[in-house]
Amino acid sequence: MLVSLKALRQYVSLDGLNEEEIAKGLTFAGVEVEDIERMASGTNLVIGEILECENHPDSDHLHVLKVNLGDKYGVEQIVCGAPNARKGLKVIVARVGAKLPQVEIKKGVIRGVESNGMCCSLLELGVDSKYLSEKQTSGIEELPLDAPVGEEDVLGYLGLDDIVLNLNVLANRPDLLSLFNVAREVGAIFSREVKLPSFEGIENFKTDLTVGSKTKRCTQFAGKEIKGLVIKESPDWMKSFLQSMGVRSINNLVDIGNYVMLMTGQPLHMYDADKLPVHALEARDDYQGPFVALDEKTYDVLPNDIVIASDNKPMCLGGVMGSLACAVDEKTTHLYIESASFDGASIRRTSNRLGLASESSSRFVKGTNHFQSEYVINMASKLVKDLCEGKEFSNIVNYQIEKAEQKVISSSVKRINNRLGTSFSKEEIEAVLTRLNFKVEMNKDETFKVTVPLYRLDVTCDADLSEEVIRLLGLEHVKSELPCLDTTLGALSLEQTRIRNIRNYLLDKGLDECLTYSLVSEKEASKMNLLNEEEKYVLLNPLTDEHSTFRSHVLHSLLKVANYNVSRQAKSLALFEVSNVQTKQSASTHLAIVLLGNDYSRGLMEKIPYDFYHMKGIVEGMMENLGLEVSRYKFERLNNHLDELHPGKSAGLYFQNKLIGVLGELHPNKINEYDLGKNPVIVLELRLDELVSSKVSVNKMKPIHRFPFVTRDLAFIIDKDVEAKDIIKAIRLVGKGIVTNAEVFDVYEGEHVQEGKKSLAISLTYQKEDATLTEKEVSDAEDKIKFELLKTFHAELRM
Secondary structure (H helix, E strand, C coil), rough: EEEEEEHCCEEEEECCCCCCHHHHHEEEEEEEEEEEEECCCCEEHHHHHHCCCCCCCCCCCCCEEEEECCCCCEEEEEEECCCCCCCCCCCECCCCEEEEECCCCCCECCCCCEEEEEECCCCHCCCCCCCCHHHHCCCCCCCCCCCCCCCCHHHHHHHHEEEEEEECCCCHHHHHHHHHHHHHHHHHHHHHCCCCCCCCCCCCECCCEEEECCCCCCEEEEEEEEEECCCCCCHHHHHHHHHCCCCCCHHHHHHHHHHHHHCCCCCEEEHHHHHHHEEEEEEEEECCCCCCCCCCCCCCCCCCEEEEEEEEEEEECCCEEEHHCCCCCCCEEEEEEEEHHHHCHHHHHHHHCCCCCCCCHHHHHCCCCCCCCCHHHHHHHHHHHCCCCCEEEEEEEEECCCCCCEEEEEEEHHHHHHHCCCCCCCHHHHHHHHHHHEEECCCCCCCCEEEEECCCCCCHHHHHHHHHHHHHHHHHHCCCEEECCCCCCCCHHHHHHHHHHHHHHHCCCCCCCCCCCCECCHHHHCEEEECCCCEECCCCCCCCHHHHCCCCCCCHHHHHHHHHHHHHCCCEEEEEEEEEEEEECCCEEEEEEEECEEEEEECCCCCCEHHHHHHHHHHHHHHHHHHCCCCCCCEECCCCEEEEEEEEEEEEEEEEEEEEEEEECCCHHHHHHHCCCCCCCCEEEEEEEHHCCCCCCCCCCCCCCCCCCEEHHHHHHHHCCCCHHHHHHHHHHHHHEEEEEEEEEEEEECCCCCCEEEEEEEEEEEECCCCCCCHHHHHHHHHHHHHHHHHHHEEEEEE
16 A cells, blocks of 8 residues: 555644654554655756757757756756757756766766756656656656746656655555545554545435345445536646556546545446446346456456446446446546445455456455445545536435444453553553544443444454554563463443443444533533432532532533534434432432434435434333333323423333433523524433332243234324323223224324314224134224223214
């Protein structure tokens, strides 16, 4: 992997570091730098203009030139043998004393004519011939007409003043096949801030392109349609970057694909949309037959080779090479961009069998981040707009069967030190992992959980965490003695296990865990206190007034975290915190949750605004996770805390008839107070002690019903203030033994329903365990229900 230091500086500060120090830091951190190369080199260089070009009097191929080197150096006479030397040409001149890669320029006499310097080609400055055209290698370099005569920073003017590191990227670090991740690595090693670009999606029409996969070897496939682009030569900055990274410039569109791959590690493929038989792309591994690739050669594709097909015709050999049939060329104006993830083993077998190794295939073989397709397509779209003058950009269509779940690894300071034979403090370990973009949740007992970034495919267990710690802090910290390996037997208590299960459940649901200070200010100690009014502990000698009181609840702290993120452009949040709280009367464990913005069930393609029922569903799922039956808890309308929570959109959670939690939509005044934007904010504060210490019966097998059920829908007109739960409770009581389920499916107020009333529609399920229901049994039960509801709630059947 070639890495341009000039490009690297755009994303991480290298001030105060030279190339040798950077190479040493990377090598000792486990990323071997095999070589340090310069794109070009030369001293005493200057841009000149040929004023005169005369034939040498004693040669049939040499020329005697008068070259203007600017005001500082004046006009010099140079003998030159390049066939393209001519009057008016701007050239690179190596003055007397210049040191080039293979020669030192001296004042001389060539066939009786004095020569004071040399007009150079890029080849003579050390540029690899693979980046040069035949014209460039056969003569001197022809500079643009506007090249400044007398300019001495010639390499900088040409974009060749770059130093390139050649990294030996091992198989366990495929993330380093990306310049962005190399920047992250350098930032972590030298404790430098890393600033990577973000890209907004460009979308002005909906595409009819469909994408998909019929093979488990392709778990993700995304595409985007672009219209109105122009294929032309790439700008100089793009050419220079690609050259420094070892890639030859082709045209602006091909170069964009290579640029995005080198930056992000994700290969892209471009299709000429007008050449596809249908507007559909599908990954499959059941195709067998000939395939004409971009190199115009025909290859035999076998089953288990991954192909991208359109109308059952192969348009690309997945992860290896595209088809000539849909190749982009200078006439392409309509484009499909593909970003997909393929099984590395399959790509390796296909690539080796066909002898088609490439930068793209090597990345798929080693492993790619399967959850960055939206980012890389947005990046490519921005470049197509800027460099290819793209006019119309569609939405991104995406197929993905994997969930973007970050690995969470548990470890401890003691375990890491025992494994390494070191004595690192928890602060040192946490600092190193944080520098590596790991999210660390350090506990007081020096155990911790680490959330691994999605791009770090190599970190899977706590042994990998130990490796990360030692490679950055240095092997010199390892003591030259055998570590003591104590054999111990330990386990979590029942309560600890259940709390951990709750944490894991919430993390699996996509919530982010927070860790906030237990000490708050005296004023903040009473804000958003929905559960605990007991007297609080106040420190006698606090370090600051902001940390003077031991909190009795968690929700306020979590809302401050939400405010911090919203003020930094985070539009959607799902946060939780589990924390011990203590007052002078009691100690307990609290759970707080904040939902804000949208629930992205399919990324940006499908978003649902968070509401009360999202939070209610999270609570019900947590109860089920703990093995608690529905009959042991209930939600009741909340009649207090009306200043904190939205009236009618909040509830109290009762467990065994004891209030243990409050949930609901934050009051609009509180949303403004916390400056959380305009979207609804759903909150929860829950005391966990009763839940995690409760007895749970063992799950018992229950046979599947052998007899059919009957479903009937009934609609009643009832008073507006009658709650649906009371109606359901009455139905279950009257229909006990035959009514197995009763659910509300519609509530209506308005036309045809008199004022002060509402229509409540309920779906009833009737079933017996020992016999098939008769029509009379169902009708009798239904009549009893109607009579009971009429008697108790004055409910009238709505016809």
